[in-house]
Amino acid sequence: MADALRTWGTSLRQTWRLLPEAGPAVRVLLSSNGATPAEIKSRLPYEAARAGDAAGVAPGVKRDRDERRYRDERFVLQTVGLVYEQDGHLVVTEFGRTVLRWLDLLHGGNAPVLGRHAALALAACQLRNPTGAGSKYDSSMFVFPFAFIWRAMLSLDDRLSSAELLRAVLKVRNHHELDDAIKRIAGARRSGDIGSLGAPISNLNDRAIPWMGLASFGWVLIRDKSNYPSGDYYTINPAARSAIARAASLPLLHRDFQSPQEYAEHISASAVLPPVLA
Numbered sequence: 001m002a003d004a005l006r007t008w009g010t011s012l013r014q015t016w017r018l019l020p021e022a023g024p025a026v027r028v029l030l031s032s033n034g035a036t037p038a039e040i041k042s043r044l045p046y047e048a049a050r051a052g053d054a055a056g057v058a059p060g061v062k063r064d065r066d067e068r069r070y071r072d073e074r075f076v077l078q079t080v081g082l083v084y085e086q087d088g089h090l091v092v093t094e095f096g097r098t099v100l101r102w103l104d105l106l107h108g109g110n111a112p113v114l115g116r117h118a119a120l121a122l123a124a125c126q127l128r129n130p131t132g133a134g135s136k137y138d139s140s141m142f143v144f145p146f147a148f149i150w151r152a153m154l155s156l157d158d159r160l161s162s163a164e165l166l167r168a169v170l171k172v173r174n175h176h177e178l179d180d181a182i183k184r185i186a187g188a189r190r191s192g193d194i195g196s197l198g199a200p201i202s203n204l205n206d207r208a209i210p211w212m213g214l215a216s217f218g219w220v221l222i223r224d225k226s227n228y229p230s231g232d233y234y235t236i237n238p239a240a241r242s243a244i245a246r247a248a249s250l251p252l253l254h255r256d257f258q259s260p261q262e263y264a265e266h267i268s269a270s271a272v273l274p275p276v277l278a
Helices: 024-030 037-043 059-079 094-102 111-123 145-155 162-167 175-191 209-215 238-248 260-270
Strands: 083-086 089-092 159-161 233-236
Touching (some): 024 037, 037 059, 059 083, 094 260, 145 175
Antiparallel strands (some): 083 089, 159 233
């Protein structure tokens, strides 16, 4: 297609969280195996910040907001292999059912146990895939987004800024371009000239947050910028570094999947869950 994306998308504004506590929408979706979108929308918690003032809102407008909310929440969890839609119903994958069982048990001490399998699953995620958003990318995009973000961080003192992500990493189309982006980021740090990386694909730094939230698996694998002294860098969680390094080093073969179901189940299976977790 003529307008196919050749840079990573930045339209997503929704992120998600497992630590320090999972967001309520995560629990709703992961508890909704077999439910219809209408049923799930009725269960999603109200968020004033997203819905605006409820007083006087026309029914059609409210339905639009409900639809956006459900779509955004589903997209986030679908991207990391936890859910997908089939025949008008939500399907929660084995990996998704596992994460649901962990929601009330997860804390900083045991998060690396789940994180090891999350890293394996996320390493299998492709930018170009058969989902609605993934199908919009150009055929030249051979990108494993989360493995690429991790490889950049591992090569750059375990850290990455929003500016580096928006100006360099989110422009790469393959492994070779990633290697070049890493070298250019290192050079920009030495020179102190972030402009040398070129123009950002978005002028809004918050457009980096959803990508980092996904790559962190709900902030299990990566720490938010607020944990860095200057507030400028996302950093690899030291407790998850070995899992990230192992998953990022895997040889990745780009595949063409026939359906969102096949793709989501592939990500779920890549988590390699042992019986004690599954």
